[in-house]
Amino acid sequence: MGKQVKxxxxxxxxxxxxxxxAAVRAVVRxxxxxxxxxxxxxxxxxxxxxxxxxxxxxxxxxDIIHRGGTMLYTARCDxxxxxxxxxxxxxxxxxxxxxxxxxxxxxxxxxxxRDLSLRGIPCVGIPGTIDxxxxxxxxxxxxxxxxxxxxxxxxxxxxxxxxxxxxxVVEVMGRRCGDIALNTGIACGATSIVVPEVPFDMQxxxxxxxxxxxxxxxxxxxIIVAEGYGKVEEIAQQVGDFTGxxxxxxxxxxxxxxxxxxxxxxxxxxxxxxxxxxxLLCNGIGNRxxxxxxxxxxxxxxxxxxxxxxxxxxxxxxxxxEISI
Ligand SMILES: Nc1ncnc2c1ncn2[C@@H]1O[C@H](COP(=O)(O)OP(=O)(O)OP(=O)(O)O)[C@@H](O)[C@H]1O
Ligand SMILES: O=P(O)(O)OC[C@H]1O[C@](O)(CO)[C@@H](O)[C@@H]1O
Ligand SMILES: [Mg+2]
Numbered sequence: 001m002g003k004q005v006k007x008x009x010x011x012x013x014x015x016x017x018x019x020x021x022a023a024v025r026a027v028v029r030x031x032x033x034x035x036x037x038x039x040x041x042x043x044x045x046x047x048x049x050x051x052x053x054x055x056x057x058x059x060x061x062x063d064i065i066h067r068g069g070t071m072l073y074t075a076r077c078d079x080x081x082x083x084x085x086x087x088x089x090x091x092x093x094x095x096x097x098x099x100x101x102x103x104x105x106x107x108x109x110x111x112x113x114r115d116l117s118l119r120g121i122p123c124v125g126i127p128g129t130i131d132x133x134x135x136x137x138x139x140x141x142x143x144x145x146x147x148x149x150x151x152x153x154x155x156x157x158x159x160x161x162x163x164x165x166x167x168x169v170v171e172v173m174g175r176r177c178g179d180i181a182l183n184t185g186i187a188c189g190a191t192s193i194v195v196p197e198v199p200f201d202m203q204x205x206x207x208x209x210x211x212x213x214x215x216x217x218x219x220x221x222x223i224i225v226a227e228g229y230g231k232v233e234e235i236a237q238q239v240g241d242f243t244g245x246x247x248x249x250x251x252x253x254x255x256x257x258x259x260x261x262x263x264x265x266x267x268x269x270x271x272x273x274x275x276x277x278x279x280l281l282c283n284g285i286g287n288r289x290x291x292x293x294x295x296x297x298x299x300x301x302x303x304x305x306x307x308x309x310x311x312x313x314x315x316x317x318x319x320x321x322e323i324s325i
Contacts, residue, residue, distance in 0.1 A: 003284045005099040007037040007123075008277070009053070012032035012070040013077070013105035015045035016257055017128045017142025019265030020070040023104045025061040027126075027271025031056055034282050043073045044105070045080035045112055053096060055106045061264040065266055068145070068259045074105075080112050102273075102280045102290060104128040106140070109304065111291055124285020125302060126267075131256055133177035135308035137291035137298050141272065144264040146173065146256045147183050154188040158222060167191075167210065167221040167247040169240045170234045173256050174226050178312060181226035181254070186320045191221045192221055193320055194235070196228035197312035200201060205237070205295065208240040209325070221245075271297055 009100070010027045012020045024040070031038040033315035041047035042088040054060075065070050079085035093101070093116075100122040103113040106129035113123035127134050130146035148171045161168045175178040178195025192206045197322065200206075210221055223239070225232050232249035239247040272290045275297045280288050288299040 001101065002244050005036065005281060005284050007039060007097045007099055009039045009041045009048070009093070009098045010043035010056070010072070010104055010283055011044055011047060011101065012072045012074045012128065012324040013076065013103060013109035013314060015106065015270060016068070016070050016074050016128060017130050017140070018068040018145035018162040018257070018259055018261035019081055019141040019269040020064050020074070020104055020128050021064040022261060022266045022269035023126050023128060023273040024070065024072060025065055026057045026215045027102050027277055028061045029058060030274045030277040031274045034277060034280070036277075039096065040072050041101070044075040044109070045077040045085070045089060046075050047070045048101075049077065049079055050309045051092045052098070055057060066260050068261060083228045086115055090121060093121045100284065100286055102126060102276050102281060103236070104141070106131060107134050108307040109136075109303055110306060114129070114287060114306070117287035117302065122281065122284060124200055124280045124286060124290035126272045126276055127290065130173060130180070131175045131177050132179040132312060133175055134305070135310035136289060136305035137293065139268060139292040141265050141269045142257070142261070143179070145259060146199055147180055147187075149259050150184045150252055150256050151187045153255060154184060154222060154224070157250065158188065158220075160218040165219040165245065167236070167239050167243075167245055169223045169225060169239065169242055169247060171230065171232045171251040173252070174228060176228040177310065178228060178313070182317055182320065184223035186316070188224065189324065190224040191324055192223045193317070194223065194229045195312070195317070196226055196298065197201050198317060200229070202238060209236060210239060211243070214245070215324075246292060252311065265291050268292065269284050275299070
């Protein structure tokens with residue numbers, strides 16, 4: 001049990017993710033119902049450095065549960081990585097009586113939360129990133145919506161690939177993590193899925209597959225590439241040169257980060273936001289991240305969480321490969 005907490009801050013940091021608003025709402029409402037003052041910090045760690053704060057009320061988080069983006073805005077804040085930025089942020093917390101901060105963001109944001117916790121401001125991290133790249137948790141808020149958006153977009157691409165007898169090579173987001181690519185690849189019946197976690201033999205796993213499929217009467221193809229592998233233009237060129245079919249490259253981009261959150265993201269955000277306050281910050285417990293493990297919400301020490309290594313689902317990858325013939 002830590003010191004008594006009266007006022008907490010909440011911020012969103014790193015890339016926005018659908019469901020961040022639902023998490024902010026849960027944090028604010030749980031905090032207020034436990035008798036805490038809740039302060040919204042705008043534009044990630046920039047808001048702590050510059051004192052860009054707003055008082056939150058039960059009504060200030062009305063009508064946001066269904067919205068993408070984040071009502072608190074978000075940012076990547078370089079200054080916060082350095083001593084001067086950290087010092088200013090700590091001072092803002094002291095000046096405004098902020099006894100703890102909920103940080104909704106990805107792994108980078110958690111590193112910041114650890115640094116601030118070490119400065120005596122207990123922080124709790126809630127995983128909010130479309131990338132699903134945080135090792136300690138099976139799920140990150142935004143991942144489900146992003147995958148469904150990517151799937152819808154790829155379905156549309158499929159119509160045009162089919163009409164023109166073409167191959168479309170589509171890059172999806174995920175930073176160094178291939179989870180979005182693997183799942184949307186399966187969901188869209190991709191011929192090949194290319195991810196940074198698994199060595200890829202272009203000749204055998206892609207070009208010869210397409211060549212063989214052409215002899216079996218298949219005329220259009222979708223290849224899904226994780227951004228951590230990239231090179232979609234190069235792959236499209238190789239497919240065209242080797243097979244003779246027309247290939248086009250497409251980077252889906254930021255459309256994957258927008259849109260109304262799915263049921264899963266809204267519920268997960270609500271549960272995690274509630275847990276962050278009731279189980280941790282309310283009791284002055286910080287330097288923790290919330291995680292989903294084996295379908296249960298749990299928490300870890302931030303440092304231990306960041307040291308864990310994320311495992312790629314090789315079994316799912318094998319299945320995808322086997323059924324995409
Ligand atoms: N090593 C670090 N030490 C302190 N703060 C950090 C560190 N790394 C990142 N941060 C802070 O967290 C912010 C967000 O980090 P980052 O850009 O890596 O996104 P993220 O939280 O991982 O989310 P996403 O990957 O979904 O965009 C950074 O702009 C910076 O303010
Ligand atoms: O919006 P930005 O700053 O270009 O960042 C893009 C990155 O952010 C993410 O969308 C979320 O981490 C990654 O998938 C992508 O690599
Ligand atoms: Mg990240």
